[in-house]
Amino acid sequence: MLNPKDIYETFKEEKIDFFTGVPDSLLKDICAYITDNTPKENNIIAANEGNAIGIATGYHLATNKVALVYMQNSGLGNTINPLISLADKKVYSIPMLLMIGWRGEPGKKDEPQHMKQGEVTKEILETVGIKYDILSDDIHKARDQIKKANKITIEEQVPYALIIKKDLFEEYKLKNKVKSSNEMKREEALEYILKNLNSNEIIVSTTGKTSREVYEIREKYNQNHEKDFLTVGSMGHTSSIALGINLANNERKIVCIDGDGSFIMHMGAIAIIAQNAKKNFKYIIINNGSHESVGAQPTVGFDIDIPAISKAVGFKNVYSVDTLDKLNEKFNDFINNEKNSVLEIKVKIGAREDLGRPKTTPIENKELFKNYIINK
Numbered sequence: 001m002l003n004p005k006d007i008y009e010t011f012k013e014e015k016i017d018f019f020t021g022v023p024d025s026l027l028k029d030i031c032a033y034i035t036d037n038t039p040k041e042n043n044i045i046a047a048n049e050g051n052a053i054g055i056a057t058g059y060h061l062a063t064n065k066v067a068l069v070y071m072q073n074s075g076l077g078n079t080i081n082p083l084i085s086l087a088d089k090k091v092y093s094i095p096m097l098l099m100i101g102w103r104g105e106p107g108k109k110d111e112p113q114h115m116k117q118g119e120v121t122k123e124i125l126e127t128v129g130i131k132y133d134i135l136s137d138d139i140h141k142a143r144d145q146i147k148k149a150n151k152i153t154i155e156e157q158v159p160y161a162l163i164i165k166k167d168l169f170e171e172y173k174l175k176n177k178v179k180s181s182n183e184m185k186r187e188e189a190l191e192y193i194l195k196n197l198n199s200n201e202i203i204v205s206t207t208g209k210t211s212r213e214v215y216e217i218r219e220k221y222n223q224n225h226e227k228d229f230l231t232v233g234s235m236g237h238t239s240s241i242a243l244g245i246n247l248a249n250n251e252r253k254i255v256c257i258d259g260d261g262s263f264i265m266h267m268g269a270i271a272i273i274a275q276n277a278k279k280n281f282k283y284i285i286i287n288n289g290s291h292e293s294v295g296a297q298p299t300v301g302f303d304i305d306i307p308a309i310s311k312a313v314g315f316k317n318v319y320s321v322d323t324l325d326k327l328n329e330k331f332n333d334f335i336n337n338e339k340n341s342v343l344e345i346k347v348k349i350g351a352r353e354d355l356g357r358p359k360t361t362p363i364e365n366k367e368l369f370k371n372y373i374i375n376k
Helices: 004-013 025-037 051-061 073-087 112-127 139-157 186-195 207-221 238-247 260-264 269-277 306-313 326-334 362-375
Strands: 020-021 044-047 067-072 096-101 131-133 159-164 202-205 228-229 254-259 280-286 316-320 343-348
Touching: 004 139, 020 316, 025 096, 025 280, 044 280, 044 362, 051 067, 051 073, 051 096, 051 159, 067 316, 073 159, 073 362, 096 139, 096 316, 112 131, 112 159, 139 159, 139 207, 139 306, 159 306, 159 326, 186 254, 186 280, 186 326, 202 326, 207 228, 207 254, 228 362, 238 260, 238 269, 238 280, 254 260, 269 306, 280 306, 306 316, 306 343, 316 326, 326 343
Parallel strands: 020 044, 020 067, 067 096, 096 159, 131 159, 202 228, 202 254, 254 280, 280 343, 316 343
Antiparallel strands: none
């Protein structure tokens, strides 16, 4: 295993001191070390991975230096356009290092949403012409690989990728954690929501711990799962899935339960939703100011005004709460008013250590959910 400090110091030796990207569970230890040891202005947690490629490009143009972009391999899709049409050698020829967590590595057990991405990660890089190396767990070899990667990216003026396997880094606990005075945990808010809905709402919940908690709350109360679409992948697209359902459904309320990281990742979607959603669209954003599911790196969730953004793009009724009492006070009006609405719930970081995962497959979830919508 590699000590995050050793790898960070290798980057510094190679004059790589600017970092940007989207956190990943496989990179949580090195990302935590970067966060704790890099000035905030030199470590930008981007809205999405394509955003990070743009930031790295701008940094190079202003300094002639190489930036490092970190991401989970599921985020490769967000990078394809700027990598090909901006950074590619046939366009602007921008050097940068990519550090990519290899979720779904063939032969390794992982969640279903990562399996296909794991199979095609190397193929994607090869298809778009990006050279890569799989970082060794031997520090001497790893240092040589980083030096080689940096040499190639500078000499050839191209992006170069370092692929990171599971459990490559030694544990490092983030010290600069998101601080908030919020009382509720996300699971408390979710339990309140599910207990206080009416009988026929359709739920679309976001990726990560949110959908896992929705599933476990249903199990806790011996409820079935037919009303819930658990978005296990495609981070940032939960609200768009919910809009598609809403546009085809005139009767049942659509309750989209999103997180701040997912909301921010493709924030443009909210403008399209506000202008097209029917009056029975109810959008809940649970904001804990962090990418909790992948290491608790901060988002800008607590620094932006989500209610003001929602109003500006056209949502009719907007609410924000930060305690269970306030949630209880506002929820009935939010869920039962006859206009499309947004409810921001500010919570603190934290999840049960024994939090499980859905026992049904995504296909089983899909078929159960479709049957509920179409046939009931």
